[in-house]
Amino acid sequence: MKLITGLHHVTAITGNAQENIDFYTGVLGLRLVKKTVNFDYSDVYHFYFGDEYGTPGTIMTTFPYGKDLINGRHGKGMLNTTAFSVSLDALDYWMNRLEQFNIPFKQPQQRLSDEVFIYLEDFDGLGLELVFNDKDERKGYYNGYIPEEYAIKGIHHVEIWQDDYERTAALLTTQMDHKVISESPDRLRLGTENMPGKYVDLLSAPNALKGLAGRGTVHHVAFATPDAESQLEMVKRLNAYGLEHIEVKDRKYFTSVYFKEPGGVLFEIATSGPGFDVDEEAAFLGENLMLPLQFEKRRERLNEVLPNIKYPTEKFR
Numbered sequence: 001m002k003l004i005t006g007l008h009h010v011t012a013i014t015g016n017a018q019e020n021i022d023f024y025t026g027v028l029g030l031r032l033v034k035k036t037v038n039f040d041y042s043d044v045y046h047f048y049f050g051d052e053y054g055t056p057g058t059i060m061t062t063f064p065y066g067k068d069l070i071n072g073r074h075g076k077g078m079l080n081t082t083a084f085s086v087s088l089d090a091l092d093y094w095m096n097r098l099e100q101f102n103i104p105f106k107q108p109q110q111r112l113s114d115e116v117f118i119y120l121e122d123f124d125g126l127g128l129e130l131v132f133n134d135k136d137e138r139k140g141y142y143n144g145y146i147p148e149e150y151a152i153k154g155i156h157h158v159e160i161w162q163d164d165y166e167r168t169a170a171l172l173t174t175q176m177d178h179k180v181i182s183e184s185p186d187r188l189r190l191g192t193e194n195m196p197g198k199y200v201d202l203l204s205a206p207n208a209l210k211g212l213a214g215r216g217t218v219h220h221v222a223f224a225t226p227d228a229e230s231q232l233e234m235v236k237r238l239n240a241y242g243l244e245h246i247e248v249k250d251r252k253y254f255t256s257v258y259f260k261e262p263g264g265v266l267f268e269i270a271t272s273g274p275g276f277d278v279d280e281e282a283a284f285l286g287e288n289l290m291l292p293l294q295f296e297k298r299r300e301r302l303n304e305v306l307p308n309i310k311y312p313t314e315k316f317r
Contacts, residue, residue, distance in 0.1 A: 001226075001230070002177040002192060003176075003177060003225055003226075003230045003231075003233050003234045003237070004176045004177040004178070004192055004223050004224065004225055004234070004269070005056075005177075005192055005198075005224045005225065005226065005272070006056070006057050006191075006192050006193065006195075006197050006198035006223070006224055007056070007057050007155050007157075007158065007197055007198065007199075007200075007221070007222070007223060007224065008056040008057065008059065008222035008223055008224035008254070008268070008270040008272070009048070009050075009056070009059035009060065009061050009155075009221075009222045009270065010059075010060055010061070010079070010082045010155065010158060010218055010220075010221050010222070011061040011062070011063065011218070011219045011220050011221075011222070012060070012061070012062050012063070012082075012124075012126050012216075012217065012218050012219060013062075013063055013065060013069070013072065013213065013214065013215055013216070013217055013218075013219050014062045014063065014064045014065070014122070014124045014126065014215060014216070015064060015065065015066060015067045015069055015123070015124045015215050015216075016064060016066065016067050016123070016307075017045055017047075017064040017066075017306075017307045017309050018307065018309050018310065019123040019124075020047060020062050020064045020122075020123070020124075021047070021309050021310070021311050021313060022123070022313050022315075022316065023122045023123050024047075024049040024060060024062070024122070025049065025143070025311060025312060025313055025316075026101075026312075026313035026315065026316030027097070027098075027101055027103060027316055028049075028084070028152055029140075029141065029143045029145075029146040029151055029152060030049035030050060030051075030058075030060065030141060030143075030152060031049065031050060031051065031052055031054075031141045031143065031285065031286065032047060032048070032049055032285075032286035032311060033048050033049065033050050033052075033053070033054035033059070033276045033285045033286050034046075034047070034048035034054065034253065034276050034285065034286055034290060035047060035286050035287075035288065035289055035290065036048075036252075036289065036290045036291060036292075037289075037291065037295060037302060037306070038063050039249075039251060039252075039292060039295075041063075042295050042298060042302065043302070043305050043306070044063050044064065044065055044306075045062075045063070045064050045306055045307075046061060046062070046063060047061060047062045047064065048060075048061045048253075048276065048286075049061070049062075050141070050154070051138070051139070051140065051141045051153075051154060052141045052142075052282075053275065053276065053277070053282060053285075054253075054275065054276040054285065055138075055154070056224040056270070056272050057138075057154050057155055057197035057198075057224065058138070058153070058154035058155060058197070059155075060082065060155070063219065065215070066307075067215075069214060069215040070214045070215065071125065071214050071215045071216055072125075072211070072212050072213050072214030072215055072216050072217030073209065073211055073212040073214070073217070074127060074161075074211055074217070075161065075205075075208050075209040075210050075211030075212065076161045076162055076163055076205045076206070076208045076209070076210055076211060077161070077162065077163075077210055077211050077263060077264040077265065078160070078161060078211030078213075078217060078218065078264075078265065079158050079159065079160050079218040079221050079265055080127045080159055080160070080161055080211065080218070081119070081127040081128065081129055081158070081159035082126070082127070082128055082129075082155060082158055082159075082218065083117065083128070083129035083130070083131045083155065083156040083157045083158070083159065084128065084129065084130055084131065084152045084153075084154070084155060084156055085131050085133060085136045085138070085152065085153045085154055085155065085156035085196040085197065086130050086131070086132055086133075086136075086140075086150065086151070086152055086153060087132065087133075087134070087136075087149060087150060087153075088116070088132045088133055088134045089132075089149075090132060090149070090150040091108060091116060091118075091132045093147070093150045094118070094130055094132075094150070095108075095118070097146075098118075098120060101316065103120055104120065104121070105118045105119060105120040106118060106119040106120070108132075111131075112182060114133060114134065114135065115131055115132070115133050116131075116132040116133075117129045117130060117131045117132065118130050121216075122216075124215050124216040125215070125216030126216045126217070126218070127159075129156070129159075130152075131156040131157070131196070133156070133196065135194075135195060135196055136153045136154070136156070136195070136196040136197070138153040138154050138196070138197065139153070140152050140153045140154075143312075144317075145316075145317045153196065154196065154197050155196075155197055156196040156197065156199065157189070157191075157196070157199035157200065157201050158199075158200055158201065158218075158221050159201045159203060160200065160201070160202050160203065160263065160265055161203045161205040161208055161211070162202060162203070162204065162205065162263045163204075163205070163206050163263075164204060164206065165188060165202035165203070165204055165263065167261075167262035167263060168202055168261050168262055168263045168265075169188060169190060169202055170262075171241070171243075171261055171262060172190050172200060173190065174241075175237045175238070175241050176223065176234075177192050178190040178191060178192055178200065179191065179192075181194050181199065186203055186204050186205075187201055187202070187203055187204075188201070188202045188203075189201050189202075190202065200221075219266065220258065220265075220266035220267065220268050221265065221266075221267060221268070222256070222267075222268035222269070222270040223267065223268070223269055223270070224270060224271075224272050225269050225270070225271055225272070226271070226272055227271055227272070227273065228248075228255060228271060230271075231248065231255060231257060231269055231271055232248075234257070234269050235248075235257055235269075238257075238259060243259050243260075243261075244259060244260075245257050245258060245259035246258050246259070250292075251270070252278065252279065252292050253274065253275060253276050253278060254270040254271045254272070254273065254274070254275075255270070255271050256268050256269065256270050256271075257269045286311070287311075289302070289303070289306070
């Protein structure tokens with residue numbers, strides 16, 4: 001049995017909370033599946049965006065620290081691009097939609113034989129791509145105005161820049177159930193399967209500046225493991241490989257183990273369950289502020305310090 005089944009989620013450091021909601025639910029049409037707080041710093045929201053149920057591999061999460069947070073810098077030693085998967089015939093729709101809302105993007109480019117992509121950034125400068133392909137069988141979230149056939153299906157891949165990526169590739173292929181999917185002079189695509197939502201692209205970028213954490217950068221990438229038992233087996237592998245990690249953390253919707261891969265990017269191993277409907281009904285995900293038990297006594301205080309947000313974002317219809 002594979003202990004790692006693919007990507008689980010990507011978590012980013014962002015700025016204004018309302019702009020965050022506007023971009024990911026309004027522009028991109030993802031569903032806000034959970035509105036909670038950063039379990040390690042509860043005065044800040046933790047938003048989870050994804051498909052209808054927040055299925056692993058569809059989830060983008062953000063910590064919106066506010067616009068005053070210093071900007072980060074894309075560079076080596078960081079995950080610089082999170083790519084979302086859409087249908088191959090959705091290209092014109094998304095170019096028109098981004099233009100409609102004045103979101104700058106680079107013109108379409110071809111990557112590999114069956115993949116067209118456009119690069120864009122969210123309101124904080126976080127690197128994103130839309131990858132147009134015909135391999136993704138996942139069903140996108142229908143938000144009532146983006147046609148279902150053009151909806152984002154989930155994460156396609158993540159892109160990590162390294163001085164040299166051999167040590168990261170070795171970790172992924174020998175301990176984390178990845179295999180080589182494709183290779184070009186400066187890009188190595190690994191995956192647990194040859195399917196969107198399963199890929200990690202490693203780029204050799206020795207001439208790039210070192211990346212700096214801050215607003216508009218990725219905090220960590222999480223990989224999915226089926227359950228607590230497989231997570232503990234992964235911990236045993238990390239121990240045998242000599243990688244330091246923290247103890248298992250209860251994140252309510254999954255449990256997590258964090259460690260830094262040899263190139264410096266923070267990795268997380270997250271269980272696929274119990275899922276986002278553990279504390280609110282599936283039909284109402286994301287509508288209320290949900291807190292873990294240890295923060296319930298602070299609810300009144302948190303309602304005072306957390307910014308008010310409006311959702312859904314009707315102006316992006």
